[in-house]
Amino acid sequence: MSLDDLYKEVILDHYKSPRNKRPLPGATVSKNRNNPLCGDEITVHARLDDDRVAEVTFEGQGCSISQASASMLTEATHGKTVGEADALAREFRGMMEGTVDPDEDAFGDLVALKGVVKYPVRIKCAVLGWDVLQEALGRPAGD
Amino acid sequence: MSLDDLYKEVILDHYKSPRNKRPLPGATVSKNRNNPLCGDEITVHARLDDDRVAEVTFEGQGCSISQASASMLTEATHGKTVGEADALAREFRGMMEGTVDPDEDAFGDLVALKGVVKYPVRIKCAVLGWDVLQEALGRPAGD
Amino acid sequence: MAAVEEAALDAKRIREDFPILSREMSGKPLVYLDSAATSQKPRRVIQAVTEFYERSNANVHRGVYELGAEATELFEGARATIAGFLGAPEPNSFVFTRGSTESINLVAHAWGRRFLEDGDQVLLTELEHHSNIVPWQLCARDTGAELSYVPITDDGLIDLDAVAASFTGRTRLVAITGQSNVLGTRPPIREIAEMAHEAGAKILVDAAQFASHNPVDVVELDVDFLTVAGHKMLGPTASGGLYGRPELLEEMDPFLGGGEMIMEVHPSTSTYKEPPWKFEAGTMNIAQEIGLAAAVDYLTEIGMKNVADHERELTAYALERLTAAGATVFGTHDPDLRGGAISFWFEDIHPHDLAQVLGDQGVAIRAGHHCAQILMRRLGVPATARASFHVYSTPEDVDALVEGLEAARQVFG
Amino acid sequence: MAAVEEAALDAKRIREDFPILSREMSGKPLVYLDSAATSQKPRRVIQAVTEFYERSNANVHRGVYELGAEATELFEGARATIAGFLGAPEPNSFVFTRGSTESINLVAHAWGRRFLEDGDQVLLTELEHHSNIVPWQLCARDTGAELSYVPITDDGLIDLDAVAASFTGRTRLVAITGQSNVLGTRPPIREIAEMAHEAGAKILVDAAQFASHNPVDVVELDVDFLTVAGHKMLGPTASGGLYGRPELLEEMDPFLGGGEMIMEVHPSTSTYKEPPWKFEAGTMNIAQEIGLAAAVDYLTEIGMKNVADHERELTAYALERLTAAGATVFGTHDPDLRGGAISFWFEDIHPHDLAQVLGDQGVAIRAGHHCAQILMRRLGVPATARASFHVYSTPEDVDALVEGLEAARQVFG
C-alpha cells in the first residue's frame, strides 16, 4: 500500500479547491448526514427539474476523502436524470466494494478514488456524499 | 495429596453407620439447609434444656464428608451448653480455614476431618451441618 | 471393539494437538472426561491468541493505521467464519458475546423486555440449564410474562405431543436446549421450530452443547436465535455469540450501552449502529473471537459429521461399559437419540465422593446438579456423576473411568 | 533532554518485554501511540494465558478433581491480586467483567434500575466516554431518572464549584471518569466523592484510563464503584471488572442470570449467591482474568507511581514538541493536572488524514471522536488526533510523531 494511491493529485485538488461547495438557494431538496466515525458531515442540495438534476451543490466538513468525493459528485451528476445519478451512485458504491470496475468515461475524476478500496476504514468517508445524494433523490441506499 | 487423608477410616465409619441420624420427637428447634453445589442436605434437630443441648440428631443426604461431619457433630455437642457448642462450631470452621489447630481432646473424631482442608471444594460439605447447628442454636454464622 | 475399528476420526492423532492432555493429574495421566463443562484447546487455538497479541493487537473498527485495519479484518473475519460454521445467511447475523449465558441474557433483554407483555408465555423444558432459565425468570419479573416447562419423558426425551400440549394462545417464545448437558438428549429442534412458528412464537436454541458436537445449520433448522459457547467448542474462554434472524436483530432494543454501538450521542438520547454492532458495546473480546475462529477452522477440517459420529461411538461404548459395571445411566440408552454427556449413579456412592476417588486416579468427571436443578428434581436425585467427551476422547478414557469405579467400590463398598 | 536523564522507569528495557513492538507497520518500525484505545501486552501476560490453556484449563468452582481446583485457585487468586491492586478491602468486592463498559452497564442495571426513581438525577460530566453515558440513558429511559452534565472549564478541567452547582436535591449518583481518554484530565475524585456522599449520592468512577496509569486506592478515594478495563492495563481483551462497596453489592439486584450465580433454582424463582458470584453468570472470562492478574503483577513490579511519573514526563515532552511544531493541543497544558492522552489539531489537516499519513510512517495514532461526542461538541471540533502512552512509550516515539507531522504538512500543505 502506498499513500500515493490514496492521496492522488486530483483528490487533493478537489479537497483544497472543492467544486460547488455552497448553499443552493432555490434547492428543491436538501439532505444531511454525518459519519460518526470521523465526524465527517455532508449536506447535499439539489434543484430537481422534472426528472433531471439541474443543479447540485454540497456543504460540510471532513477529511479529504469525504470532501473530495462530494466535490466530484457534484460535477459527475450535474445534468443527469435522477435514474442516471442513482445508477452512478450505485456503481460508485460497487467500486468501493471492489465488485465494479469503473467505466473511466462515466467516472471521470471519480476513478481517482479507487485507491480508497485498499483502506477499508476510509470507504465510508468516500461513500458518505453519495448516501446523502441518494437520500435527496428519494432513492435511499441500504447502509 | 492422598485420598487416604480425606477418606479416613473413622469418616467412612460415620458415613456408613451414622450416629443419631433420626427424627427427634420433642425437639425444641429444627433447621434445614442444603449445599446447592453438590445437593447435600442436612436437617439438625435439637432439644434444648435451658441453656444445654440435651439431645441432638440429624437427617439428610449427601456425600460422605457432609454426612460424617453431621454424625460427628451430634456426638461432639451432646450435653454441651449452647455457648460451648457454638464455640466448637467456630473452632471447627477455623480448622477448615486452616487458622485453628484443633485440640484433639475437645475434637475427638472430628480431627479426622482435618484432611478436608486440602480439598477446598469439599470444605463446604464438612461445614454444612455446623452451619445448620448454629442456626438452630440462634447463633447463625456468616456464610 | 467396534468403536475402534470403524472410527469416525483418529482421536489418538488429535490428542497430540492438545498440550494439556499430556499432563498428569494427582500423579496419574490425565483422563479428561469433563468436556461438557469446558473443552480443552488445541495448540492452533492457543497460538491464534498468542499471535494476535504478539503481532496484530489493536483496538478494532476505529484505527486508521494498518495495525488497526489488520485487527479489524481478523475480528470481522472471525465473525464470517463462525457465522458460516452455523450456516447463518450473513456474517452480520452473528453477534459476539462471552458465551451462551450472555447470549441468552441479551435476547431476554433486547427482545424479551421489548416484546413480551403481561400474561405472555415463555416455554422452556425440564432439560434446561440454569442459563436458559434464570434470564427468563428475571425477564418475567420485569414484564409479567409467565414461564412454563415442557415435561420430559421418563427416558429424558422431549416428546412432540408434550410440546404441542404446552402451547397456549399466549406463547411468544420457545427457549430450548439443542442438547442437554446432563442427559445428552437432543430435542427435535426442526419440528419444534415449525410448531413455534405456527403458533406465532419465536424459538431460541441454547446450543452451548449442541453446536460444539453436531453440524448446525440455522437456516435448515429454521430457528430465530441460536447461542454459542466458544469455550465448549475448543475455543478460548470468553468467546462465543448469538445467531439472530436478521429481521429480529433489526427490531430489537440495544442491550449494553457504550462506545462502538452508537451512531450519535446527545445528552439525553443516542442513535445506534446496525446489528450486530448495535449489540457490541465497548471493547469486545477481540483475541477470543479470533481464537474461536481458529477452533471452528479446526473442527471444520475434522468435519462436524465426524465429530458427531465419534461422539455416538464413544457414547454407545460408555453406555455399555457403565451399565455392565453396575452404574445406573439416566436418560435414553439409544445412542442415536443422544449426545455424549452421560449422567449416572453408581451404587450408594454419592457423586461427589465418586468424582473425588476418580480424580485421585487422574480421571476428571463432574459431580453435582450441572446447573440443572429442575431436571435433578425430575430425575429424583440430588446430583449425578457425569462423564462427557470431545474429539480427543477415546475408548481408553472410558476404560479408565470404569476402572476408577472399581476403586470407588473398594473405598466405599 | 530532561525526560531521559531522570527517567521514572527504563522504557527501553521494558519495550523488550512487548513482542509486538519489534514489528513493522507500513514498512516502518512500529511507533505505537494508541495505548488509550488498547495497550500492548507483555510476554508475561501472553504466557500466563497460554500456560493456563496448556496446563490448567478447566471450568471453575465446580470440579472436584485437582485440575478444577487448580483452575479455581488461579481464578480466585486473580481476583485477590486485582482487588489488592485497587486497594479494595476484600477480594470479594471485585466482580469480574469484560471491561469498563460491561461494569458500568452492570451498575446501571443492578443498582440503577433497582434504586433510581422518576425524577432522580444522575450527574455525569462533559468529559465522559460513551460507555459512561449510554448505559445511563438506557437506565433513565427505564426509570424516569434524568441525566445532567457538569460543564468543563475551557482548559478541560472539572471545577469543584461547577460540580457543587450541579447537584440537585435529587442527585443519586455521580458517574465520572477518573481520567479523560481525550484530554487526559483527571477530575479531583476524592473531593467529588465527599461532595457526593454529603449530598446522599453514590459515586461511580470510570477508571478505564485512570487505573491503568495511576496508583488507585478505592478506600482512600472513598468511592462506591470503580470500573476497570483490563485490556488497557496490559491485560488480555475481555478482562476487567468492577469494584463495588460491599454493602452496595449486597443489596443490588442480579444482572445477568444463569449458571453459577444461583443457590437454588425453582420453576419461577431462584435464590442467588453472595457477591461477587451473584454477578458472574455462566462460564466467565477465566483465562483472561488470570492474564490480567499477570499484568497487575507486572505493573506492580514497575510501581504504579513510576508509571504515572513516566507518563507525566512523556506528556510534558510531547506537549512541548507538539506545540512547537504548530499543533493546537486541547485541554490543560499543565502535566501535573493531566495524564498522557493528548488530543490535538494540526493546521488544516483533518485528523483522519493526519492519522493516515502518520500510519504510513509507522506511527499509530487515533483520529475521531474517541467515543466522546459530547466533549467534541464542547471543544467545537468534529474530531481530534490523539496520541497516548504506556510504560513502553519513549521520547523517541514522540519525536517520530512530530516528524510525521512534517510529512503530513508536505502532502496537505
Ligand SMILES: Cc1ncc(COP(=O)(O)O)c(C=O)c1O
Ligand atoms: C474513559 C473510558 N471509559 C470507558 C471505556 C470503555 O471501556 P472498555 O474498553 O473496557 O469497554 C474507555 C475505553 O474505550 C475509556 O477510555
Ligand SMILES: Cc1ncc(COP(=O)(O)O)c(C=O)c1O
Ligand atoms: C446447555 C448449556 N446451556 C448453557 C450453558 C452456559 O453457557 P456458557 O458456559 O457459555 O455460559 C452451558 C454450559 O455451562 C450448557 O451446558
